[in-house]
Amino acid sequence: xxxxxxxxxxxxxxxxxxxxxxxxxxxxxxxxxxxxxxxxxxxxxxxxxxxxxxxxxxxxxxxxxxxxxxxxxxxxxxxxxxxxxxxxxxxxxxxxxxxxxxxxxxxxxxxxxxxxxxxxxxxxxxxxxxxxxxxxxxxxxxxxxxxxxxxxxxxxxxxxxxxxxxxxxxxxxxxxxxxxxxxxxxxxxxxxxxxxxxxxxxxxxxxxxxxxxxxxxxxxxxxxxxxxxxxxxxxxxxxxxxxxxxxxxxxxxxxxxxxxxxxxxxxxxxxxxxxxxxxxxxxxxxxxxxxxxxxxxxxxxxxxxxxxxxxxxxxxxxxxxxxxxxxxxxxxxxxxxxxxxxxxxxxxxxxxxxxxxxxxxxxxxxxxxxxxxxxxxxxxxxxxxxxxxxx
Numbered sequence: 001x002x003x004x005x006x007x008x009x010x011x012x013x014x015x016x017x018x019x020x021x022x023x024x025x026x027x028x029x030x031x032x033x034x035x036x037x038x039x040x041x042x043x044x045x046x047x048x049x050x051x052x053x054x055x056x057x058x059x060x061x062x063x064x065x066x067x068x069x070x071x072x073x074x075x076x077x078x079x080x081x082x083x084x085x086x087x088x089x090x091x092x093x094x095x096x097x098x099x100x101x102x103x104x105x106x107x108x109x110x111x112x113x114x115x116x117x118x119x120x121x122x123x124x125x126x127x128x129x130x131x132x133x134x135x136x137x138x139x140x141x142x143x144x145x146x147x148x149x150x151x152x153x154x155x156x157x158x159x160x161x162x163x164x165x166x167x168x169x170x171x172x173x174x175x176x177x178x179x180x181x182x183x184x185x186x187x188x189x190x191x192x193x194x195x196x197x198x199x200x201x202x203x204x205x206x207x208x209x210x211x212x213x214x215x216x217x218x219x220x221x222x223x224x225x226x227x228x229x230x231x232x233x234x235x236x237x238x239x240x241x242x243x244x245x246x247x248x249x250x251x252x253x254x255x256x257x258x259x260x261x262x263x264x265x266x267x268x269x270x271x272x273x274x275x276x277x278x279x280x281x282x283x284x285x286x287x288x289x290x291x292x293x294x295x296x297x298x299x300x301x302x303x304x305x306x307x308x309x310x311x312x313x314x315x316x317x318x319x320x321x322x323x324x325x326x327x328x329x330x331x332x333x334x335x336x337x338x339x340x341x342x343x344x345x346x347x348x349x350x351x352x353x354x355x356x357x358x359x360x361x362x363x364x365x366x367x368x369x370x371x372x373x374x375x376x377x378x379x380x381x382x383x384x385x386x387x388x389x390x391x
Contacts, residue, residue, distance in 0.1 A: 012037055012112040014085075014104060020119045022204040023092045025156075031118055033085040033102050041108040046085045048078065051117075052098035060100075061087070089120075094156075097122040121204060126155030129201045129210040138216030140301055145187040146215050150199035152208075158182075161200040163209075191219040218300035220254025226294050226309045227251065237310045246281035246311055250294040258296040265291040265308070288313050 015034040023029040045064050051057040061070040063082040070078060079088040085104060089096060103115035134147045150160055162169040162184045169177060169184070176193065178185045186193050196212040227233070229247050231240040240246065250260045262273040270293070273279065279292065290311050297304040 012104070012106055012114050014102075014114045014116055016102075016116050016118060018118070020121065023089070023096075023120055023122045024205050025092055025094060025122050025124050027092055029089045029092050029120065031087045031089070031100055031102075031120070033087070033116075035085055035104055035114070037106060037112075039108055041106050043105075043107040044083055045105040045107075046080065046082055047103040047105070048080065048087050049101040049103070050098055051101060057101060092122045094122050096120065123156045123203050123205045124154055125206040126158065126201050126203055126208045127153045128208045129199050131197065131199060131210050131213045133213060133215060138218050138300070139189050141191055141217055141219035142188050144189050145185065146189055146193070146217075147186075148184040148197055148199075148213070148215075150182045150184075150201065150210060152182075152201055155201065155203055155206070157203045159202045161202070163198045163200060164195045166196075166198070186215075189215075189217055191217060191222075193217060216255075218255055218298070220298050220301065221252035221258050221296040221303065221305050222254065224250065224252040224294065224296050224305045224307045226292070226307055231311075236308065237312060240286070240311060240313050242313050242315055243283050244286075244313075245283045246279065246286055246290075246292075248279045248292060248294075248309065248311075250277050250279075250296060250307075252296045252305070254296070254298045254301075256298070256300055258298055261295045261297070263293040263295065265293060286311070286313060 013036045015036075017032050021029065021031060043065060045062070047062050048060045049057040050060050059071050060074050061068065061078050061080050063069070063080055066082055068080050068082065070080075077090060079090060080086075085102060087100065087102070097120060100118045100120055101115060102118070103113065106112045129150050129152045132149045132151060134149070135144075139146055148162075150162075152158055160182050162179055169179065176186055176188060176190055178187070182199075184197070184199075193215070194217050196214050198212045199210045201208050201210075226236075226248055228238050229249070230244055231238050231247075238248070248262075250258075250262075252258055259275070260277045261275050262279045264271045264273050273281075273292070279294075291308055292311060293306055293308045295304055295306040
């Protein structure tokens with residue numbers, strides 16, 4: 001839609017599309033002008049001038065009614081078809097950038113005049129930008145820097161917008177990122193800088209996006225953990241059914257992938273077991289309680305971390321009970337104390353009377369049934385789990 005700009009002199013009105021028109025180098029450009037009158041006229045004169053400060057305006061073309069007189073210097077450059085006041089620039093060059101002044105004089109019952117100025121810019125369309133990265137190989141987190149440069153072969157008045165994962169990067173939005181027009185600097189490099197980078201270039205007549213580029217950043221290892229496909233885990237303790245093999249695996253976040261090694265710790269000594277993420281020990285070689293250490297090493301960052309776990313073998317069916325150690329431990333203590341009190345009362349009564357009485361045995365029997373909510377075997381297993389958990 002046009003921005004209506006009216007220049008009125010009595011009953012003479014001029015309409016132009018905009019104060020600024022963006023043109024493409026090598027392409028024609030039409031400067032649209034419309035005017036209207038509501039009185040009888042005898043002559044119409046249309047004048048176009050070109051102004052490029054600080055020089056003075058110069059005539060381009062003049063028409064009176066149907067007669068057109070171009071400046072001889074520009075006779076093939078401009079076209080005017082009166083009474084239409086629009087000017088056609090046949091082929092734009094960078095030197096054509098400037099202000100174009102149109103003036104219309106009408107003679108009828110007196111002479112009326114109206115004029116307006118249009119700014120013309122001339123730009124070259126942008127070619128697809130290419131990102132160059134320095135260094136082209138990977139960098140180590142917190143030790144290296146990365147510089148990305150957005151290059152455009154052709155185009156004028158280029159405006160650069162850096163993108164990460166298709167989202168604009170605002171200047172100073174990240175303390176480690178510095179934007180200077182066509183250059184993005186990441187210093188120091190952090191793991192959070194990992195992503196797909198691209199650059200969008202724009203000018204008044206075109207916009208182009210580069211291909212994405214992902215810098216290689218070496219980091220880690222972070223978050224080393226030991227897990228198992230079999231057995232139960234409580235904190236850093238794994239419980240296995242007797243007769244099961246030990247099956248553990250290590251995992252940590254890093255780039256490149258870590259080199260893993262396993263160590264067995266026993267009798268205040270350590271023994272290398274094997275290399276690799278996974279550890280499996282045959283059931284016949286599994287002892288009741290063994291501590292394993294997993295070491296993760298990143299050969300690019302030259303960093304290693306380690307974590308350990310304790311593997312405990314328990315009779316089959318007790319793994320779920322072992323998981324509830326925190327619940328059963330106080331319960332086992334209370335049950336043992338209650339049993340001790342019941343037995344003590346019964347012995348004291350027998351000693352007091354020398355002759356067992358049925359009533360005493362009846363009371364002891366009731367107390368036994370009331371306090372002992374688990375049988376003898378269950379109570380023994382309960383104490384076993386409690387003792388194992390405290391090892």
